Amino acid sequence: MSGSDRQRVLVVGGGLAGLAATIRIAEAGIPVDLFSLVPVKRSHSVCAQGGINACNEVARQQGYSEYEHFDETVYGGDFLQHQPPVYEMAHWAPKVIDLLDRMGVPFNRTAEGQRQLRLFGGSLYKRTHFAGATTGQQLMYALDEQVRRYEAEGRVNKYEFWEFLRPVIDEDGRTQGIIAQDMRTMQIRGFRGDAVVMATGGCGLVFGKSTNSVMCTGAAAARCYKLGVQYGNPEFVQVHPTAIPGADKLRLMSESARGEGGRVWVPAKKNSSGQWEPHPNSGMDPRQVPQDERWYILEEKYPAYGNIVPRDIATREIFSACMDGFGVGGGNMVYLDLTHKSPEFLETRLGGIMEIYRKFVGEDPVEVPMKIFPGVHYSMGGLWTRYSADADYARVKGGSMAFDLDREWDPDERPACGLDPEATDNMMTNVDGLYAFGEVNYQYHGANRLGANALLSCIFDGLFCGQGVVKYVQGRSSSPAAEVSAAIFERGERDEEEIVRRLIDSSGGENAYDIGRELGEEMTAASTVVKSGGRLESALVRLGELRARYDKLSLADTGMWTNQNLSYSRAVGDMLLIADAVLRGGLNRKESRGSHYREDFPTRDDANYLKTTVATYNTGTGQADISLEDVEIGLVEPRLRTYGAVESGEKEEEKATAGASGA
Amino acid sequence: MASSNGTVQATTRTVRFRIERSDGPGRGTRWEIFDVPVASGGEGSGSANVISCLQWIAAHPVTVEGRETTPITFDCGCLEEVCGACTMVINGKVRQACSCLIDDYAPNEGDEITLEAMSKFPTVKDLFVDRTRLFNDLKRIKGWVPIDGSYNLGAGPRETPDTQQVRYKLSECMSCGCCLEACPQYTLEVEPSGKGFVGAAVISQARYFNEHGTGSTLKKDRLDVMSGVGGVSDCGNAQNCAKACPKEIPLTESIAAIGRSTTFHRIKQFFSGK
Structure with a gap:
């Protein structure tokens, strides 16, 4: 057997990122060993609800483009992202949707049979594709089915109920495999791999109760970090504005509830000088609260975006309203109201979350406004990764980091792509041959992730950067992991x-x-x-x-x-x-x-x-050494991030009228 | 963060858990009883569920007799009834533990809740079972859309909203196994032969893929399996499956639809000789 016949890739984690990577790598003819704590079909990606963003023809004809998607993502992330990967991702998004469509994802449809679209946070255009309010589950199943097909064909081996314990890195700093443990027999054993893809998700459990699944401890990332893999932007953790509190976890109420018209309000009364004050009887039946005693917190402050401001902003507004005593009944809760929508509309568009609310709270959101409060949801930070910007992107930049930011870019002059598709290091950590895809990768979302961009970044990582893994493995066919000393x-x-x-x-x-x-x-x-x-x-x-x-x-x-x-x-x-x-x-x-x-x-x-914050584990102190690294700005200049808040004096009206009339 | 609503003072009551335990395959079973303090009266969804009680036991693994024991082994994931992991038999009925709210199941002081592992799958330990057979059966029916690879080849087939709604409902199946536990025809196989009854979940998935434009190209293969040993004819029409499904998937409709397709398929085979 030649070296290349014995090559294989180890993928750790079977959520969207891990499955997409598995599909891409197995398709290229390289066998994949897929490790997961749970049967991959039960991975945390199933919890994603609202949808997946991509430029589409309807939005395009209203002035939207991949460039706008890129710009929104960077603006939403408060400019902390390296821009070339975001640029590439936004341009891939329509292709990702088409692929999912071919795989049979039951996306909601218009009367004509086209894919239906909805509004989502941080955008004034309808560019979010969805399957009810269980989009993550539907996407997961489609990828799971394709992986099952490859499994049946013998191209993929699943190791389910196996726990990742550490990467195996040789003396030259090259990844050669992993150590894992069978959580039934408790057997610990090494696996050889010519590359290892970490696709192990977020770390919500560090915050105790979160919207995350029980396996989202961040332990797999920590086990890499402990062995020298750097961690980027750990302090950036998204708190989702609308979750329902529970004894065991916080259950997400999708942003799509607001994208489809849901309104956030609290009972309040205006004083003689026109200022809102806490309602003396704010615990009363919400249906009995008169219209002029409802303070629509977000709509009043952000007339253009209203309830679909990005999550960090909505969360702070809800949080501070509660801290100021406006919470329902004086507690930490505000209303998320959908009762003005028809039951049929809510069932088709949001059935999944309506059911969760009914089952876990015992009230029907069709009849009564939901009571929600922010909850820890997503980690923008994760394992630090590198990338190679495409030559065309460098051309536009004039080949240097010193960019002419004042220049107005003609759309025709914009680069064709952001990342070099031939490169082997896209989303590779600082350890050779060890990649990080999906939520465990710190790229794309900067200081705040926009809703419905997570599913996209996971699948994009797997499909686009999975190609880089293939090339990397092919590049080491003369020295495969199979030949490394035991x-x-x-x-x-x-x-x-x-x-x-x-x-x-x-x-x-x-x-x-x-x-x-x-x-x-x-x-x-x-x-x-x-x-x-x-x-x-x-x-x-x-x-x-x-x-x-x-x-x-x-x-x-x-x-x-x-x-x-x-x-x-x-x-x-x-x-x-x-x-x-x-x-x-x-x-x-x-x-x-x-x-x-x-x-x-x-x-x-x-x-x-x-x-970027770069955390490096110090084996002497057992603590993180923190350093800062420049962000590669690229095409979008950092600007004031106000989303047209009333007191900022900025206006977002032109865009508002363009997008709001969309299909 | 959203840990308590701060409005209504919660009171505490005790709920008694009777849990069937097993140290591993073939190691027999025993019962252990735990008293778990449960907050009640809290408005909203601050109330406990079976998972939060099992988590409490993990932190306080002492039986009512005061005997120290081990935490209960159980499978769970999303805790919002979309992953299917925490399926078990609660008070004699199969369901997800996460959506089993204590206020509904045991509203009063001293109420009892019984937990058992599903009986149709091999027990790994305590309430944790091995559902590999279900996933293997999805391979048997070629439960996928046979696309030409992951490169960019444009959109998939268009679909009417009506078809989408039918397929969406079927696609919500999370392979939890409730329908199989409830089915009298689906039995535990100690030595999986790979030819046992596939059960409602898998029959419904066969229908799901047959309903898709590209997925239907494997319809013949799926109907071959459905008309063979362990296929749709093993269904005894008890109709427990649809009642047990937490997602209210129309499983009996799926069985009927696949039954009809299989009949046509057999007739066609008879006349064409293929």
């Missing part, structure tokens, strides 16, 4: 077995579930909607205490058959590391940008902080 795998297995043994043997009396819960409470209190230097400092002290307690765990289950207690306890140790990077990144960033709001530094500071 010693590095055996060492990795031994190290992981040692970690297991220490956890099993530990008898300090501490409980990992308690530490996980306390970590979540502290992180939510210190590092979500409003942060401050003092509060972040005290959270770091608290984190130190939790880490000391973590060293004194006692496991209730020390058996070696399907031990979830062990798996969770191990993950808590990794969550503590991510929390450290999140807090230190936030402490270092003395400005406010996107989701990161520091009350002690409430404005954006481009001179000092239009930069």
